[in-house]
Each structure stands twice: as C-alpha cells, then as structure tokens.
Amino acid sequence: MGRQPCCDKLGVKKGPWTAEEDKKLISFILTNGQCCWRAVPKLAGLKRCGKSCRLRWTNYLRPDLKRGLLSDAEEKLVIDLHSRLGNRWSKIAARLPGRTDNEIKNHWNTHIKKKLLKMGIDPVTHEPLKKEANLSDQPTTESDQNKENGHQQVQVVPQSTNVTAAAATSTEFDNNSSFSSSASSSENSSCTTDESKLVFDNLSENDPLLSCLLEADTPLIDSPWEFPMSSTTTVEEPKSFDSIISNMTSWEDTFNWLSGYQEFGINDFGFDNCFNHVELDIFKTIDNVENRHG
DNA sequence: AAACCTCTCAACCGCGTCGGG
C-alpha cells in the first residue's frame, strides 16, 4: 500500500490564499502557536491541507520575515554558503534571519545563478567555467548537476573563499557594494548593524561554520515572541506576546491592536525604540496582508 | 493597443527523515 496523502484531497482548497484565510491562519497561530500542522486547518477553520498552512506561514505570514530583495551582503553570504553546502536551502536560510529557504532558492535560481554565469563562475561547482564550455552549454538541470556533484559540494570548503573573492572582485558586485570577503571590513557594509554582524560573523567562520551547519542548526527567531523589557521605559512589566494576544477575544481585536500601532505611527510618538525588529515586522506583516489583498 | 514573450515567486508535489508506538 502506498503512502497516504498528507491530507484528504477532497474538499481541500488549493491555489492562492485569500485575505480571509490569511487572517484565520494568523489569528490561530498567534493564539495557539505553531503545533501539529495537520490539525491546524481543522482547528483554524480552513479548508487547506496542513502542509499548505505551514508553507503559507513559514514563507509568507511569519512576522519576522524580511521583505524585498536580498541585500548585496546577503547575496554574497548565500553564494558563500552555497559553495559549502550546495542546494541545502534550509541550512542556508538558517543563516539569514528573516529569509526563507523558498525565497533564497527562488533568488538563487532567478538572480544569483545568472550573475555567476555572467561572471564566468559555474553556479553548481563554484569553479570558473571552462574556456571551452560555451555559455549555452550550461548544466542541463540543476538537479542533474547536483546528482553529479552532490558529494563534492560538501567537500569544497577550501574553495569557497575563491568564490567569495571572485564575487568581491567582480565589477557587478563592486558597483553597488562595499562588501569584502574580509571580516575586518564590516565598517564598509551597507546593511544594518545586526545584519552586518551576522553576515560577517558567518564569513569570519571557516570550518566551524560547516560543521555547525551540518550538525547543529543555529536557531532562527522561532522562539516565542516575547516583548523584552523596553530599553526606554521601566514603568511596565514586560508582557509576553501570547498573554496580550490571549486576552483578545477575536481576530478583530488582535488585528486592530497590531495595526493600531502603525496607524498611530510609532516613530512619531518616539515608540520606535520600544519595539524590537520582530514586533516591528509584525506590523509590517499586518500591513502587507492588508495591502496585498486590498 | 494588442499579442507575445520573459521573469518572478507563491504554492504544490513527492520523497526523505524522524519519532512514537
């Protein structure tokens, strides 16, 4: 007997998510947290398969997601990590907070691959393309290449620096980036402080990075969303996000509470220091959901 | 303005892995 489908195919909705579905899912997860995805659709009142809910949440609705294109530094980090890890997108994504494996995979296939080819670098092996290899003579498919090179991917740690260096010397990368493969040049980075720190922390690691990535995942921001004690006020006790949300009886309450901060303009009130990036991203997420669905 | 082409990315599919019984 074959494997059972992950969900009952009959009556399960597919395709793009509606605003209503997004609201239900966000509301459910904010209230109950992430557990047992198979049960989520039923409990949340969604006609979706659990897998689809998980994907929607992790790739799109999670409040700690960054939006927009990858920065130059992030792009270079992806290249570097890819040279070490191959197509292990989730491992790569774990090193880029706020980015999903799907996002990185898409960005790799649509942007980075082309850039590398343009630069004369084989996106699969990260070696310079052979002279006799015509550009049109590209790898048939990535999966084919991975089959051939999959084992090699893990063994190429020393060469990864070549790729990074090659990228750093490329005209294309130099134009808009002050990034250097040297960990000591972080003052030149154009990304945010935290981001820079992370990126350069990663690049400053050599073999430990590989072993770390292969053996133990560095946790992403998947820990419960708790409001840390504000750096600017000592009046209020820190409240956990869950406790706040659980006191709200409906999605409307939650939604209004979250979006209220945006409408007020937290920066205008000098509240911007009261929220960490996770909370700020929640506001962005709410805004995005509203905007995307009109 | 319309038809066609290209690109992007959200979503799906199937398989591998893991953990509980």
Place this chain on the structure above:
DNA sequence: GCCCGACGCGGTTGAGAGGTT
C-alpha cells in the same frame, strides 16, 4: 527492529506582472 504518521526539504510548476515587439 519495524511500521506508520507527521514534518521538513528541495525540485518543479504555473499564474500573473512586466517588458518587448
């Protein structure tokens, strides 16, 4: 040790947006 269910991952697809002719 085996089986089964659930989750997570990587590859692929396809709708829609944007660009070109």
